[in-house]
Structure formats: C-alpha cells, structure tokens
Amino acid sequence: MKKTIKSVMLIAAVAMFASCSSMTTPIAATSNPVGNKCGVASTTKILGIFGGSSNMGINKAAKLGGITQISHVDFVKKSFLGFLVQTYQTVVYGE
Amino acid sequence: MEKFLLFISVFVFFINADGQSLDNRYFSYVSNKGVVYFFYPQKLSKVEGIENFCYDLTYVANSDLATLNFTIETKNIVEIAELGICYANDTIKIEDYSMLFRDVVKNGYETRITSTIKKTNLLNIYGSSETMCFVLTLKDGRICKASYNRKRWKKDSSVFTKILNSIY
DSSP states (O other): OHHHHHHHHHHHHHHHHHOEEEEEEEEEEOSSOOOSEEEEEEEEEETTTEESOOOOOHHHHHHHHTOSSEEEEEEEEEEETTTTEEEEEEEEEEO | OHHHHHHHHHHHHHHHHHHTTTTTTEEEEEETTEEEEEEEEEEOSEEESSSEEEEEEEEETTOSEEEEEEEEEESSOOOEEEEEEEETTEEEEOOOEEEEEEEEETTEEEEEEEEEEEHHHHHHHHHOSSOOEEEEEETTSOEEEEEOOHHHHHHHHHHHHHHHHHOO
C-alpha cells in the first residue's frame, strides 16, 4: 500500500514538473485596425521571488515593438516545472 | 504494479516535454495585411563587446521581408556603422536598419534597433549547420558579436526552419 502511494506521488510529481501551461487573457482593445507589428515585454520569476526586469507594461511592450497605434493587448502567463518557473508577458499588437 | 506506474510516469514526462516545444517559439494572428507570425525574443548567450543581445522576428505571410528587431545592452553609448549576420561561410549585410530607442539601464545602455531581412536569407541562415552570428561594427571601429551556442543552435535552427517552411 505504501509503495503504491509513493508511486502515485511520483507520477503526480513527474506530471507537475514536466507540464508547461500557458494562459492568454485579453487586457485591452481599441478601435485601431489590427496592425502587423507586435511587441512583447516579459519577466520570469523563479519561485515567485527571483526574476529579471519587472517592467512588463504596455508602454514597454509598445516601445520594444516600435508600435505607435495599439490595436489590442494580451497578457500571457506561462508556467514551467509546475509553479517553480513562471513567465509573464504583455503582448501589444498594432502599427 | 510498481513497474507499470514507473512506465506511466516516464510516458507522462515525455508526452508533456514534447508537447511544449513549438508553443514557446512563435504565435500567429490575423492583421489587415494578412497572417502575422511573431517569433518570441531569443536571447543569445555568446556575446563579445556587448553585455546582452536579444532579437525577435515578425513575418507577414506572402511578403518577402521579415522585420528583425533586436536589443543590445552595452556599457557605453554605441553607434552602429555596419550590421551583418554571418552563417557558414557567408555574410548577409543588413542595410535597412534604424534605432527605435535608447534607454539608460542598470549596467549601461539599452539600444533597440529595427531592421528587415529577406525570408530567403532567413531560410538559408536557419538551414545552415553553422551557428548564426550577429556582427555589429561600431562607428569607433570596434566589432561586437552575438551568437548562439552550438547545442542550442542545433535545436533552434531546426525548429525555426520547420516553422518558416510551414508559412506560405
């Protein structure tokens, strides 16, 4: 019985650490037509503590993409190795 | 029972590991000019003369040119005189480039450059077994380089070729 519990826990751990989930949510949309430029501002957090730049705002993403007219904005959250590594991205589309 | 569960664990691991490969590389959406393919920013680990180098690509279906944007982080303010991409024994000189912005960051300056590159050149670059290398000649004569490490290039180049070939 103990061995079975251990094995089930092992499967759960492997599934959690091997999984990579991604969730995209809409943030904003304007009346501008959907342009062919795209800018991404992102930050990666390890254990929710360690991470790079925390500036992942719309302004940063638009600057990186050279966008002056924003059509819409998405927010993407990605998780790797379960909850250990998480990447947050602001994606700005426009012209 | 134990062996069966172990087999399931290994199976789950590889199924998940394989399933995530292309989602993190690019995404596409429909604009008024057609389907746009955006390749996520790629940070290059081997750099010379600069602190950081990161590039991304945007390609609109049915066009000859892709937009190549890149960010360089340097200790001092730099002015680029020439820009090229080396692969195998060939160099592609990029003529059409301009600066988007320059910011002051913790370790110096961050400069964002926008340029264009032909799709055929991209296919040649990613189709090469030799790693691609960005070569920036500065106005003061210094040469800065940024390239993939060999292991990552082998993996990334095949994925990028696969994606580019799938785009009409």
